[in-house]
Amino acid sequence: MLEIKNLQVKLEEEDKQILKGVDLTVEPGKVHAIMGPNGSGKSTLSYVLSGKDGYEVTGGEATLEGEDILEMEPEERAAAGLFLAFQYPVEIPGVGNMTFLRTAVNAQRKARGQEEMSSTEFLKVVREKAKSLKIDAEMLKRPVNVGFSGGEKKRNEILQMAMLEPKMCILDETDSGLDVDAMKLVADGVNALRGEGRSFLVITHYQRLLDHIKPDVVHIMSNGRIIKTGGPELALEVEHNGYADLIEEQA
Amino acid sequence: MALPQVKQTATDARLAALSLPEGGWSRPAREAALARVQAMGLPGARDEYWKYTRPDTLTAVEPTSAAVLEVGDEAPVFGARDRLKVVFVDGVFSAEESDDLALEGLTIERLAEASDIHWAKDLYGTLEANGQTPVERPLAALNTAFATDGLLIRVTGKVAKPVHLLYRHESDSSDAILHHVVKVEEGGDVTLLESGPAAARFNKVMEVDVADGAGFHHVRVQGRDHERRAATHIFGRLGTESTLKTFTLTVNGVLTRNEAVIELTGDDAAVHVAGACMGDGDFHHDDTVFITHDAVNCESRQIFKKVLRNGATGVFQGKILVKPDAQKTDGYQISQSLLLDEDSQFLAKPELEIYADDVACSHGSTSGAIDEEGLFYLRARGVPRGIAEDLLTIAFIAEAVQEVEDESIQEEINELVAAWLGRRRD
Ligand SMILES: Nc1ncnc2c1ncn2[C@@H]1O[C@H](COP(=O)(O)OP(=O)(O)OP(=O)(O)O)[C@@H](O)[C@H]1O
């Protein structure tokens, strides 16, 4: 599904290398987790994959179902099936959540040559999915993420994911800021989307989310590289021992 | 005091080219206004109040020629609404194209035809004259003196449907001077819509007297003709517990100066003056607002949003004056520009002058580019760049558009803006 080879990225504005050769392959239908210390480059990886400005790819490649995504516009990557649940979802005053969702859903459909969703169908689907994430109608009416609590923003990300039905979902610390019940809701949302060849890359600091979303593979990222890859037990190891040993082992 | 020579010469030349209409009952008011113009002189480039906007084409003897924009088969603005339509072609009332001027709750007459003893006698030119201090507005006095047409609208009840003044521009060299007087009597309530470019050069004054407990809602869409010029004034006076809300959308027009001069004279009144403009290229748009609080517990809001690209210029001069006894005043003023490129500019002069001690007034002015974070967020969800930019642009003006009470009109405004943006993207 997603294949990243020796990806090297520096900041556009300054001469600072952030990703120093990342190799990662997520197979169709699999859930991979990335853990790693603060500042190790996890969010940078997710931004570069989704096409944010400000980064320069200095080497390597990234493909989604065999297609080079690094040359695509962000909206083309989204239409190709890539989705990023932001670590810090953006507030957009003046744009209603519903307008935003419908515009996004229909833009992607259009890009894929599908018919637009009628407004009645859209409403029905959105209400249903919002309900399962405990997002009430009033929140849907508000401007995108404006006045949402941290946890509400994260649930809103998952609602967008559920509406857009992407193939490759990257969740950047979607669990941070969530209370125990919300974490369960989000995990249920993710699990409901699992299967059908859909893949996930879950960036997290905590084992807790991985209790609910069982990963197939766990990677440890440090200083711009994947330094270790293993099974779910690797996450438990980090939870107990921290990163120090792993980083030392590498050095 | 003698006027500076340049100003004297320009004023004399302009006045020599105009003749004072016979005017009947309005004649004394016209003569008084003419005397005001002669005393003040027409605006000049050196005037502080015209620091950001060049008045020369507005005061010149002849209007600059302005091509009429062909809009093809676009749906006319406000065209689908149930309303009483009054049409002016190049500043002249068209009986043929207008509806019958009868509507429950109000009376409408033409200024040019009103009978000899008229209710408007006490109002015509009065609010304009009041509005000449502390800042002079000579173009408005010129209008009072020389207006050739306009409407006198007296509202006595709650009017079920809006009155729509539709201005058509047909001649490249038309020079229109219109003066409307609106008197909303106690308990009356009316919505006035205006649309269209009016003329190659348009000077318009609207005096609005809103009595105790009355309401006046005004939504204006200034015509899209690229080369037209306009100087407009709204003079408003508000009684106790009355409301005046005005919103203007301006898209295109090489020069527009919209002044609003409002006086809150009765307690617990509210005035909202809002505007959004979309400027592309040779476009200069000036909102000049002066709100005087002269009563207790009144609210005023000024909300102006300007979207500028390709070297367009936006100007905002806004003032809140709170008189010594106007306690519990709640004043708010915001002017913001969205600069879609580096060639465009926004010039703002927000002012507060407060003589009462128990007031809450806030003001702010900002200039900025499109929010890159928001843009990326939208694009990451699959919304193409152009559409994402349009969404953010419409979001930017939303605070001003939301001042329009009727949500269906808000929608229509947003559609007009979206269409304008769309034409620029194709
Ligand atoms: N635009 C930027 N300007 C300056 N430094 C940046 C920028 N983007 C990323 N960095 C730096 O790159 C490094 C990696 O940041 P990144 O956000 O990818 O880390 P992370 O692994 O997601 O950390 P966290 O766990 O705290 O979210 C950090 O040192 C960060 O300061």
Ligand SMILES: [Mg+2]
């Ligand atoms: Mg991060």
